[in-house]
Amino acid sequence: xDGVLHQVFSGIASGGIYASIALALVMIFTATHHVxxxxxxxxxxxxYIALTLIQAGVPYWIAFFATVIFAMVVGVIVQKVLMEPLMxxxxxxxxxxxxGLLFIFNSTAGWIFTYTLKPFPSPFGEGGPLFGGxxxxxxxxxxxxxxxxxLSVWAFFRFTRLGLAMRAAAYNPSSSxxxxxxxxxxxxxxxxxxxxxxxxxxxxxAPIVFLDPNMMAGVLLxxxxxxxxxxxxxxxxxxxxxxxxxxxxxxxxxxxxxxxxKLSMALIIIVVVLTLKPAxxxxxxxxxxx
Amino acid sequence: xxxxxxxxxxxALAVLPLLGASGxxxxxxxxxxxxxxAILGLNLVTGYNGQVSLGHGAFYAVGAYTTAxxxxxxxxxxxxxxxxxAVICAVFGFLIGLPALRLGGLYLALTTFALSVAVPQLLKxxxxxDYTGGVQGIVIDKPDAPFGLALNSDxxxxxxxLAVGIVCFVLIANLVKGRIGRAMIAIRDQPLAAxxxxxxxxMLKTYTFAVSAMITGIAGxxxxxxxxxxxxxAFGAPLSLTFFVGFVVGGGASIVGPIFGAIFVEFIxxxxxxxxxAAPGAVYGVLLIALMFVAPGGCASIVRKxxxxxxxxxxxx
Numbered sequence: 332x333d334g335v336l337h338q339v340f341s342g343i344a345s346g347g348i349y350a351s352i353a354l355a356l357v358m359i360f361t362a363t364h365h366v367x368x369x370x371x372x373x374x375x376x377x378x379y380i381a382l383t384l385i386q387a388g389v390p391y392w393i394a395f396f397a398t399v400i401f402a403m404v405v406g407v408i409v410q411k412v413l414m415e416p417l418m419x420x421x422x423x424x425x426x427x428x429x430x431g432l433l434f435i436f437n438s439t440a441g442w443i444f445t446y447t448l449k450p451f452p453s454p455f456g457e458g459g460p461l462f463g464g465x466x467x468x469x470x471x472x473x474x475x476x477x478x479x480x481x482l483s484v485w486a487f488f489r490f491t492r493l494g495l496a497m498r499a500a501a502y503n504p505s506s507s508x509x510x511x512x513x514x515x516x517x518x519x520x521x522x523x524x525x526x527x528x529x530x531x532x533x534x535x536x537a538p539i540v541f542l543d544p545n546m547m548a549g550v551l552l553x554x555x556x557x558x559x560x561x562x563x564x565x566x567x568x569x570x571x572x573x574x575x576x577x578x579x580x581x582x583x584x585x586x587x588x589x590x591x592x593k594l595s596m597a598l599i600i601i602v603v604v605l606t607l608k609p610a611x612x613x614x615x616x617x618x619x620x621x
Numbered sequence: 622x623x624x625x626x627x628x629x630x631x632x633a634l635a636v637l638p639l640l641g642a643s644g645x646x647x648x649x650x651x652x653x654x655x656x657x658x659a660i661l662g663l664n665l666v667t668g669y670n671g672q673v674s675l676g677h678g679a680f681y682a683v684g685a686y687t688t689a690x691x692x693x694x695x696x697x698x699x700x701x702x703x704x705x706x707a708v709i710c711a712v713f714g715f716l717i718g719l720p721a722l723r724l725g726g727l728y729l730a731l732t733t734f735a736l737s738v739a740v741p742q743l744l745k746x747x748x749x750x751d752y753t754g755g756v757q758g759i760v761i762d763k764p765d766a767p768f769g770l771a772l773n774s775d776x777x778x779x780x781x782x783l784a785v786g787i788v789c790f791v792l793i794a795n796l797v798k799g800r801i802g803r804a805m806i807a808i809r810d811q812p813l814a815a816x817x818x819x820x821x822x823x824m825l826k827t828y829t830f831a832v833s834a835m836i837t838g839i840a841g842x843x844x845x846x847x848x849x850x851x852x853x854x855a856f857g858a859p860l861s862l863t864f865f866v867g868f869v870v871g872g873g874a875s876i877v878g879p880i881f882g883a884i885f886v887e888f889i890x891x892x893x894x895x896x897x898x899a900a901p902g903a904v905y906g907v908l909l910i911a912l913m914f915v916a917p918g919g920c921a922s923i924v925r926k927x928x929x930x931x932x933x934x935x936x937x938x
Contacts, residue, residue: 366727390790413910427869430862431909438902552738559731594796595742598735606720 335500344470346577347477351532352547353561353569354481354487355525362501363414365425365529366555369432371547373409374529376436377402378537378546379444381530382451391454394409395534399527406526409543410519440544451537473535480531481570484524488566497521549594553580556601563614568613576601635783644775648847649887651779654786655844661793662836668873669797669808670841676717676733678861679740680710680834682851684841686744689759689851690752699764699846703785706842707835708776714834718827737861744853757816758852761845782843786837789836794876797831805829806874837864870912881920885912918929 352370377398384394408434417424455472461512488494499507500517508514533547540546553576561572579600584593604612638650663677687706691697695703717736732804744753751936753759807815808822811842816822845851862887871882916923 365732377928416914417917420913421873423869423919424913424917427866427913428910430866430869431906431913434902434906434909437905438900438906442900442903552734555731556735559728561729592742592746595735595739598731598738601743602720602732602735 334585335582338585339578341467341470342490342578342581343574344474344577345536346547346557346574347572347580348532348536348550348573349553349577350570350573351427351477351480351528351535351555352550353558353564353573354484355532356530356554356558357529357563357569358521358525359423360558362400362567365422365429367525368426368429368551369531370525371551371554372433372440373402373526374533375542375544375547376440377405377526377530378533378542379440381534382444382537385452391404391452395454395531398460398534402491402530403527405525406523407519410522411525414522415515415518429432437544444544448541449541451494451534451542453538469538473538475591476531476535480528484528485522485566493520543574552598553577556598560601560604565613572612628751632787636780639772639780642816642902644773647775647779651775651782651847652780652844653880653883653887654782655840655847656864656867656886657841658786658789658843659837660871660879660882661789662833662838662840663864664871664873664875664879665793665797665805665836666829666833667868668875669802669809670826670833670880672826672830673727673730674733674830674833674864675730676736676861677837677864678696678856678858679733679736679835680714680837681841681860681864682740682744682856683713683846684710684838685845685851685856686753686841687838688842688845689761691760692761693754694752698762700781703839703842705839710838711831711835713838715827715831717834718830720788734861737858740759741853741857744856749884753853754855756856756871757852758776761851761922763847763849778847784849785839785843789839790876793836797876803826866909870909870919872921873914875919875924876919876920877924882923885920 351475352374355370355374356366358414359365359370380396380401381398384397385388389397413428413432414425417428453469453472457467488498489502496507497517497520499510500512500514501521503515507517532550537546540550554573555571558569559572559575560575561570563569580593582597583600587596624679635654638647642650659677659681662680663674666672684706686701687709688699691702691705692699718735720732745756763774764778764781765774766772770777770782797805804815804820804825807818807820808825812822867879867882867886869882870882870885871878889908890901890905893901893908896904912920
């Protein structure tokens, strides 16, 4: 029984990281109807920046916030330079750019920081497990950080004028433009925010899986699955989906099929759920007028 | 007339390397044809029918393994494995297409991507070890030219692949030009109107998936013969991504597009490697993005623009 609980808790911890990336994916999706394949690689790159700062002697939390700001700036630049000119191009062109970005970030990171696995420090210390051994300090800390991030993002969208403007720009660009919302700026901000959330997730996952240029490949896939499972139009659903995927992955890997096949198994379960409930667990069933 | 002349000219151009190209160059060209056929299959389902598949590497893998297992365990000649691979992949595609009916857009993309992730793991699975050779894979022999033709085996494999490739392209070109092709496009653009016109959407979508899987499976079969080796890790998610890049570069809903896409995915990584040994992926990514900016509709859109300017296509005013 203790073993099961342990797996559930560590599933919740990794689920929190999937939830963050899933939230970043959903934010860009609701605003632009694109799935950013490069989200994970951008997060990985930011994490390397954090490591470089920390190794240069910068205190962890200063490096943490500097990295988040760096990631936001990169997100805004990518949107302004690459995505905005392609706004009216076919969807496939944007997909091509996303895949191109994925290669660029991955390869550049490998070139600058090499492909060797690097340990990444945890801000929560290495100390012994808490709560009867169910949670390691880092798992507890990173889950807390994830929840704080998710709550602040929710509050930002719910209670601030800027958040409202961003939601409006995503929901109905032309009406928002008529009411004086600078839609292009809002989109760029959305990209910045998503990229910043990704960077936080990167810094939280790196102490667990070690830092290397391919660190996020699996994480992105789980996050994508989580986002779709919860309903890609619903940020809260995506977050819940991310947590569910984390728990399924850990339990399945430990008790059902072993670590080799756990990725396949998690995906198959999700596909079955989606076949029964095509809009995701919390997704809105969109009806369109004909 | 001129259209046929251009097509014949292209075929002549494709046969030309037999005269002077080295073994390795012929091998690369064989892979280009193989990729072109695989991307053609993907283009049918994604370009013409609008169902996004990120998992066509799985069908390629099934085709390749069918050929390898038949040749290795049952001593079937390479050419006889093609129809078997085609049938198996069509059935496999049909089965995958059934749940795909319920899943539109991104959900289908995830399902197919899951497939491409799962396939290498399944191929390594212990139960099938006797047939698949596990992690080691299977090595197969290179076929020699039949009927005493004065060709070495590289030349023969290229010629054989090219011939099968041309047959596939002609078949698909005819398929999309006819009633079924128009129905596929109608489903992509206006599903409701298509249904009102009496198209059985569910059936046609599943059939499209099956035909698409069949074509890509044939490509896998050809690829196995050309490479003479199959192993699970060659057929993972990166292969599906490669096909998708080729599809995007070539341009959706186009018959010539896959050829350009195949040339891109076969040669551009080598060029990127020559430009920068340190970060070839970055160069590849930059080239891919640059191409998307120059031709957002893929290479096929450039071809369309050029051909509209040709004297025989100009409208007389």
